[in-house]
Every structure is written in structure tokens, then in C-alpha cells.
Amino acid sequence: DQQVKQNSPSLSVQEGRISILNCDYTNSMFDYFLWYKKYPAEGPTFLISISSIKDKNEDGRFTVFLNKSAKHLSLHIVPSQPGDSAVYFCAATTQGGSEKLVFGKGMKLTVNP
Amino acid sequence: NAGVMQNPRHLVRRRGQEARLRCSPMKGHSHVYWYRQLPEEGLKFMVYLQKENIIDESGMPKERFSAEFPKEGPSILRIQQVVRGDSAAYFCASSPLSGKQGAQNYGYTFGSGTRLTVV
Numbered sequence: 721d722q723q724v725k726q727n728s729p730s731l732s733v734q735e736g737r738i739s740i741l742n743c744d745y746t747n748s749m750f751d752y753f754l755w756y757k758k759y760p761a762e763g764p765t766f767l768i769s770i771s772s773i774k775d776k777n778e779d780g781r782f783t784v785f786l787n788k789s790a791k792h793l794s795l796h797i798v799p800s801q802p803g804d805s806a807v808y809f810c811a812a813t814t815q816g817g818s819e820k821l822v823f824g825k826g827m828k829l830t831v832n833p
Numbered sequence: 834n835a836g837v838m839q840n841p842r843h844l845v846r847r848r849g850q851e852a853r854l855r856c857s858p859m860k861g862h863s864h865v866y867w868y869r870q871l872p873e874e875g876l877k878f879m880v881y882l883q884k885e886n887i888i889d890e891s892g893m894p895k896e897r898f899s900a901e902f903p904k905e906g907p908s909i910l911r912i913q914q915v916v917r918g919d920s921a922a923y924f925c926a927s928s929p930l931s932g933k934q935g936a937q938n939y940g941y942t943f944g945s946g947t948r949l950t951v952v
Contacts, residue, residue, distance in 0.1 A: 724875070763946050809875055
């Protein structure tokens with residue numbers, strides 16, 4: 721039962737353009753969402769997060785949008801850089817829980833110079 | 834300020850042997866989480882521990898797997914009588930905060946993982 725879905729396994733964009741990574745969830749109890757970036761042979765690194773009381777959060781080149789009614793969130797990276805090439809995971813957690821995160825399967829982003 | 838330290842980085846075990854994975858949280862962090870990543874999958878929660886307490890083990894397989902976080906020393910994830918299906922990357926994360934604030938404020942910090950291969 722995949723509660724957090726990243727339906728596209730990969731994305732390739734040109735340097736300087738926008739990268740849009742999508743994530744859908746099924747559990748309406750999720751109230752906090754996070755994006756992680758992962759390089760090969762390393763652990764995930766926290767990128768940006770958003771609470772369900774907001775619909776947008778911005779941090780430099782990274783912006784996360786949340787559409788609660790559609791149970792959908794997206795990560796925008798602009799401008800994309802070759803160093804952004806990595807696997808990106810969407811994750812969610814529920815209020816009152818033990819902080820355990822439910823992860824999507826990840827999407828591999830390749831930014832071409 | 835060292836991050837979350839996991840060792841070994843790579844571990845090879847024969848079927849039926851025991852695997853012990855160690856995790857030292859960041860300095861000042863008293864909350865530890867273990868996640869497992871199977872090939873081509875996302876990370877899956879296994880267990881959440883505080884010092885000397887298991888808080889949530891809802892993701893742990895019922896048999897052969899155990900975890901501890903003693904008062905002194907690293908957290909240990911122990912897998913007895915390993916099988917090929919246990920081959921995966923095991924990640925540890927730590928947080929300084931309890932409850933919802935931990936994941937929210939820090940997105941907590943992951944280690945580099947231990948890659949277990951069962952042959």
C-alpha cells in the first residue's frame with residue numbers, strides 16, 4: 721500500500737531550466753511533507769519541508785507547493801544546476817505520531833550541462 | 834561536529850549468520866530512527882528509539898530483528914539468521930527533539946547507511 725507516490729522514476733532537464741518533481745499521497749492524515757535529496761552511497765539530505773497549513777514554502781532555488789484537495793505536492797528547482805543531479809524523495813508524516821516518515825520511491829533527476 | 838555515524842559501511846554475511854549494524858547519533862541527539870531501503874524502493878521506517886527505550890517498532894519484522902539504544906554507546910540494529918531478502922541499505926537518523934517537532938524543524942539527519950549483502 722503505497723501511501724506516498726512518486727510516479728515518474730526519472731527526469732532529465734537542461735541546466736538553467738526549471739525542474740518540477742511531483743508527489744501524490746493517499747493518507748489524508750498526513751500533515752507535514754518533506755523533500756530529501758540523495759546521492760549514491762550517501763544518506764538522504766533534508767532539502768525543504770511544508771506544513772499542511774501552508775500551500776507554498778520557498779528556500780532559495782527550491783520551492784515546494786502543496787495542494788491539499790488534490791493530495792499533491794511538487795518541488796520546483798529553478799534554475800537547475802548539474803550539482804542538483806541526484807535522487808529526490810518525497811516524504812510525509814502524521815500529527816501526533818512518532819515522527820516516522822513515509823517515503824515515496826524516489827525520482828532520479830539529471831541536470832545536463 | 835560529526836554527523837550521524839554508521840558502521841560498517843558495507844557488511845557481507847552468509848545466510849544464517851548474524852548482522853550487527855551500529856549507529857552513533859549526532860552529538861546532543863537522543864532520538865534515533867532506523868530505516869531500510871530495498872533495491873528500487875523508498876526508505877521504510879523500522880524503529881524509533883530514545884535512550885534505553887523503544888518508542889515505536891511498528892516497522893520492524895516480527896522475527897529475527899531487534900534494536901537497542903543503550904544509555905552509553907551507539908544504537909544497534911541486530912538481524913539474526915540473515916536471509917537473502919535482508920539485503921538492503923539500512924539508514925539511521927537522529928534528532929534532538931521529541932514528538933512532531935523533530936521531523937518538522939530539522940527533517941532529521943541521516944547517516945550514510947550500511948549496505949548489507951547476504952550471500
